[in-house]
Amino acid sequence: MPSTTKDLASPTEMKLTSAMNGEIDTDTDNGKVKMKKHMGLLEGVAIILGIIFGSGIFISPKGIIEETNSVGLSLVVWVLCGLLSMIGALCYAELGTSIPKSGGDYAYINEAFGALPSFLYLWAANIIFVPTTNAIMGLTFAKYVIQPFFPQCTMPDFGVRLVAACIICFLSFLNGFNVKATVRLQNVFMFCKIGALVLIIIIGVVWMSFGNVDHFQNSFADSTTNPGKIAKAFYSGIFTYSGWNYLNFMTEELKNPFVNLPRAIFISLPLVTGIYVLANMAYLSALTPDELLSSDAIAVTFGNAILGKFAAILPIMVAISAFGGLSVHIMTSSRMLYVGARNGHFPVMLGHLNIKNLTPLPSLIFLINQLLYVRNSS
Incomplete structure (x- = not known):
C-alpha cells in the first residue's frame, strides 16, 4: 500500500x-x-445484500419469536419488517437521486440541517459507531474461523483478537490498494451468502416434505397481544434488516445512480424479505421455538439436528458471511469519513485520495483505530 x-x-x-x-x-x-x-447494478446489489446478510441470520434470529411467543406471528412480523424496510429504502432511493453525493446519512444531514448536526454525527460515527461495529464483525468472523480448532475447549481470547485484527488490516489494505478487486470480491461473497441461505431453505423444504411440519400446527396459539412485546419484536426485525442505506455512502462511485440506485433497492429488499422468511421457516421446521431460543448459533444447531457430520459446513458459511459484511462496512464507512473531511468537518488530510489507486487511503488508515476496540474487547 x-x-x-x-x-x-x-x-x-x-x-x-x-x-x-x-x-x-x-x-x-x-x-x-x-x-x-466503477460500480454497476450488480455491484450495487452486492453492497446492499453484503451488509444486510451479515452473520445475524445464521447466528441468532430469535428476538422476534422470543417476543411474539408463536411461530405464526413471528413469521408475520418478519414479512412486515421487510415491508417497513422497503419503505425506508425507497426514501433513501429518493434522497440518493435528489442529492447524488457520497456519504449517506452524513451528506443528507449536512444538506438538510447544516454543518453543526452533520459535524456532530460524523465525529460520533467515526470515533464510536463505525470502529465498534467493525470490531464486532471482525471478532465474529474470528470466532467461527477458530472454532473448528478448539471443538472441546474454550477458544483463546488472544487468538480470536489476533485473527480479527489481521482480517481488519487485510480488508483495509485491499480497499486502499484496489477498489475493483474489493468490489469483485464482494460480488463473490454475495453469491456465497445467497447460496448458503438457499441451501438452508432447500434443506428445510426437503425436511418439511417428509412430513416434519408439526411445529407449524396451531402456529398462532399463545401469540402475544402485549403492544410492548410486539413493538420489541418489530425492533428486532428492523435491526436484522438494517443496512439497506449503505449503497448511499458510495453514490458518487455508482454508474448512473439515478437508475441503478433505485433498481438495486428494488431488487435487494424483496429478495432479502423472501429469504429471511423462508430461512426462518426452515429453522422452525427442525427446531422447536424453545430450542431456537436456547441456541446462540441457530444455523449450527439447525445443521446438527439435520445434517449430522456435514453440519461443519455451516460455521464456514457464518464466517464467510461475516467476512463479506465486514468488507462492505469498511469500504462504505471510509467514504463517509472522506466526504466529511472533504467538507472540512475532519482534518483535511483525511479528504485526500491515493493518486495511483483513487482510493481514500488516509481515511482507511484512520479507521484502523477500530483495532483498539478489538484489543480492549472482552
Whole structure:
C-alpha cells in the first residue's frame, strides 16, 4: 500500500492529472473531483445484500419469536419488517437521486440541517459507531474461523483478537490498494451468502416434505397481544434488516445512480424479505421455538439436528458471511469519513485520495483505530 506523501493528493490537486487520464469525473460548476465510477447494478446489489446478510441470520434470529411467543406471528412480523424496510429504502432511493453525493446519512444531514448536526454525527460515527461495529464483525468472523480448532475447549481470547485484527488490516489494505478487486470480491461473497441461505431453505423444504411440519400446527396459539412485546419484536426485525442505506455512502462511485440506485433497492429488499422468511421457516421446521431460543448459533444447531457430520459446513458459511459484511462496512464507512473531511468537518488530510489507486487511503488508515476496540474487547 503506497504510503509516501507524493502518492496522496487533495481533490483539487488531482483534478488536472486524473481528469486528463479519464480516471475520474470533474464537476465544472464547482471544481470538485469525484472518484471513478466503477460500480454497476450488480455491484450495487452486492453492497446492499453484503451488509444486510451479515452473520445475524445464521447466528441468532430469535428476538422476534422470543417476543411474539408463536411461530405464526413471528413469521408475520418478519414479512412486515421487510415491508417497513422497503419503505425506508425507497426514501433513501429518493434522497440518493435528489442529492447524488457520497456519504449517506452524513451528506443528507449536512444538506438538510447544516454543518453543526452533520459535524456532530460524523465525529460520533467515526470515533464510536463505525470502529465498534467493525470490531464486532471482525471478532465474529474470528470466532467461527477458530472454532473448528478448539471443538472441546474454550477458544483463546488472544487468538480470536489476533485473527480479527489481521482480517481488519487485510480488508483495509485491499480497499486502499484496489477498489475493483474489493468490489469483485464482494460480488463473490454475495453469491456465497445467497447460496448458503438457499441451501438452508432447500434443506428445510426437503425436511418439511417428509412430513416434519408439526411445529407449524396451531402456529398462532399463545401469540402475544402485549403492544410492548410486539413493538420489541418489530425492533428486532428492523435491526436484522438494517443496512439497506449503505449503497448511499458510495453514490458518487455508482454508474448512473439515478437508475441503478433505485433498481438495486428494488431488487435487494424483496429478495432479502423472501429469504429471511423462508430461512426462518426452515429453522422452525427442525427446531422447536424453545430450542431456537436456547441456541446462540441457530444455523449450527439447525445443521446438527439435520445434517449430522456435514453440519461443519455451516460455521464456514457464518464466517464467510461475516467476512463479506465486514468488507462492505469498511469500504462504505471510509467514504463517509472522506466526504466529511472533504467538507472540512475532519482534518483535511483525511479528504485526500491515493493518486495511483483513487482510493481514500488516509481515511482507511484512520479507521484502523477500530483495532483498539478489538484489543480492549472482552
